[in-house]
Amino acid sequence: MASSAALSTIRSNCRKVMCIGRNYADHVKELNNQRPKQPFFFLKPPSSILLPSEGPVLRPSGVNLHFEIELGLVIGKRIQNLDTEDDGEILQYIDSYLLAIDMTGRNVQEEAKKKGLPWSIAKGFDTFLPIVGPISKSTIADPHSVELYLKVNGEVKQQDSTELMLFRIPRQLSDISKVMTLEPGDMVLTGTPKGVGSVVTGDVMECGLRVGGKEVEEARMRVE
């Protein structure tokens, strides 16, 4: 299937997007957050998904728009009450991988945090979830050994390996599945490494991922 048809299908089948927060130590520090004792999660709505052919991320007026590059999983098999820390065991539940940008209204989120309000608005605007892929499980043999990068106007802003995750994927999926069932088609975003920052209208984000130092072509994305 051509990548754009496959991505359209992935969007159509997606009923929830679960994102892990604060999953890389240096990113926790850069936002002056506390390092979590256990993974925590939030939802983005499927309506925020933006495919490569669909134009720019839209910055709502007054919003400080931040990028967060993340490795995404597309769930292939229902997960309920899973209990494992085993890397091999979780592969059966993953259909494929995505590269995703968890766009965030940082000032909206900061205000919500101060007031104890939900994050759904800060994280959920239309176009706030550019995705590219899918990337097959044969291409990414080990999801904990992938280099993610994101450049803004040619300058590298984020570039780190997924081996730096504080909570690895089996723990993430286990913890989510004890709260809510993961259904085929659901997406999980696995957190962002350090280097998040603002973009303004006209900026160009380019991102991708490397496996064993080699660029994976299906994961290249350019978003205005």
Added chain:
Amino acid sequence: MASSAALSTIRSNCRKVMCIGRNYADHVKELNNQRPKQPFFFLKPPSSILLPSEGPVLRPSGVNLHFEIELGLVIGKRIQNLDTEDDGEILQYIDSYLLAIDMTGRNVQEEAKKKGLPWSIAKGFDTFLPIVGPISKSTIADPHSVELYLKVNGEVKQQDSTELMLFRIPRQLSDISKVMTLEPGDMVLTGTPKGVGSVVTGDVMECGLRVGGKEVEEARMRVE
């Protein structure tokens, strides 16, 4: 269509559930919250939906489980950047109504509020969204004039009219649609009146709604 088949279809078609918080003045007071200057929203995952035939709400261990009875809307027509305060104008976007219980892990939510963390877990456990219906637009001619009630073990806990909403439905849909597109099949929960409280395993919740003082049969629900 029989009500249970219709509800199954409603669940299958649902890709997001947007819920308004603090939309009844006396409920805002009972939780010692601040009255919002504008509506705010959060997401529940479609995986939390519980249909009448599916058994009890499951209380996760250590969770103080609260009920919140709410009038729900099923969206029939895409809404993007709507700007209206007109009650008549929004009816075209509503496919039908539901009665819903926004089950909430109150202690989990209180802790999230204190720490500035998202509400997705407190609101998103499996079985945390019992729904009943659908109720047609001909049955509910005016969604701002419906009496909602919820009893626990035969005792009335919540009973108020939707005319007490702080932000009416046109404002809710307008505000949501400026953040995220509402798609056909999405649900909107319109907030809960005063009287929320805890239930424990074995308690029986009975709820329903009345229009012009008359019980609407399709909205009766009994949940353990």
